[in-house]
Amino acid sequence: MSMTRLWTALALVAAAGVSLPAAAQFAKPEDAVKYRKGAYQVMAAHFGRIGAMAQGKVPFDAAAAAANADLVVTMSKLPFTAFVEGTSGTDKGSPKASIWTERAKFDEAAKKMQDEVVKLQAAAKTGNAEQVKTAFGAAAGTCKNCHDTYRN
Amino acid sequence: MSMTRLWTALALVAAAGVSLPAAAQFAKPEDAVKYRKGAYQVMAAHFGRIGAMAQGKVPFDAAAAAANADLVVTMSKLPFTAFVEGTSGTDKGSPKASIWTERAKFDEAAKKMQDEVVKLQAAAKTGNAEQVKTAFGAAAGTCKNCHDTYRN
Numbered sequence: 001m002s003m004t005r006l007w008t009a010l011a012l013v014a015a016a017g018v019s020l021p022a023a024a025q026f027a028k029p030e031d032a033v034k035y036r037k038g039a040y041q042v043m044a045a046h047f048g049r050i051g052a053m054a055q056g057k058v059p060f061d062a063a064a065a066a067a068n069a070d071l072v073v074t075m076s077k078l079p080f081t082a083f084v085e086g087t088s089g090t091d092k093g094s095p096k097a098s099i100w101t102e103r104a105k106f107d108e109a110a111k112k113m114q115d116e117v118v119k120l121q122a123a124a125k126t127g128n129a130e131q132v133k134t135a136f137g138a139a140a141g142t143c144k145n146c147h148d149t150y151r152n
Numbered sequence: 153m154s155m156t157r158l159w160t161a162l163a164l165v166a167a168a169g170v171s172l173p174a175a176a177q178f179a180k181p182e183d184a185v186k187y188r189k190g191a192y193q194v195m196a197a198h199f200g201r202i203g204a205m206a207q208g209k210v211p212f213d214a215a216a217a218a219a220n221a222d223l224v225v226t227m228s229k230l231p232f233t234a235f236v237e238g239t240s241g242t243d244k245g246s247p248k249a250s251i252w253t254e255r256a257k258f259d260e261a262a263k264k265m266q267d268e269v270v271k272l273q274a275a276a277k278t279g280n281a282e283q284v285k286t287a288f289g290a291a292a293g294t295c296k297n298c299h300d301t302y303r304n
Contacts (some may be wrong), residue, residue, distance in 0.1 A: 027203065038193030042230065045187045049177065074226055078194065 029086045036082035043075035047139070050120070053129070054136040062127035069117070069124035072139075076117045080110050094152050106150055113142040174280070181238045188234035195227035199291070202272070205281070206288040214279035221276035224291075228269045233261050246304050258302055265294040 026032040036143045046068040052058045053065055083106070088097040116139040123135035178184040198220040204210045205217055235258070240249040251258045268291040275287035 027195075031197070034193050035197045038190035038197075041186050041190030042194060042227075045177075045183070045190075071226070071230075075194075078223075098256070 017119040031083040033087050039075050039078040046071040049137050054133040060129040065132050066124040069121040072117050072126045073121045076114045096150050099150050109146040116142045177230045184234040185239050188231040191227050193229040198223040206285040212281040217284050218276040221273040225273045228266045229278050234264050249301050261298040281303045
């Protein structure tokens, strides 16, 4: 987006009294890419630690599961403002351009993930390993679903 | 760390009844590097949004400052478990090996940053732009201090 178009957009936004468009939060598309990769990286690490418990690779630790789930919920809210136009690609792991032609469907897939990780957080708070395992599986399914559709 | 040494370490940890060593949270050193880079990336983005207000580049928005400060505080706690041995380097931006020979000093520098961002969070909660500006400057100083000493 050119600076003129950006300022026009910001003026329209100000006039409409709504919050800033997501793209305006990043000075350059590369910044958005780094940000969302960073957010996913942190989310994946903490989600993976719950997964290791769910899969019996490490002993279940209720406090650790809850702390990790809290971080997953926080991180789950972050990447989506960073899917700004001009940041799709064809490399392995990059987002497909269909995100921008089917934005409502993409946002719905994101929302499903966000809802499932909130359920995972609630399950972790119970301290019940079986509930965590079930909720982990459901949440992992929403990751996979979106990756299968929108990730190269 | 070899698997044998890892298991020995884990056995010692289990025997001592303390929590897992940080390194055990990452399967490979590269995972730790990606994780801490991701955490810093997200922290920097949200810290930078407060900075833009502090520097008068965007209008002060108390609610946005508070939301960004909350995320900065959350992220500030994350990178340091990921400074595991074998992850220093000589490239621009990589950590110096002195982190591991002066770990207590490094941890102290990290703690200073964590303390200052908590103060920034408190300042943001007041909704007072001047307080946010002052606290932002102090927090930014702790970033710079640690980068000057421990980052290539």
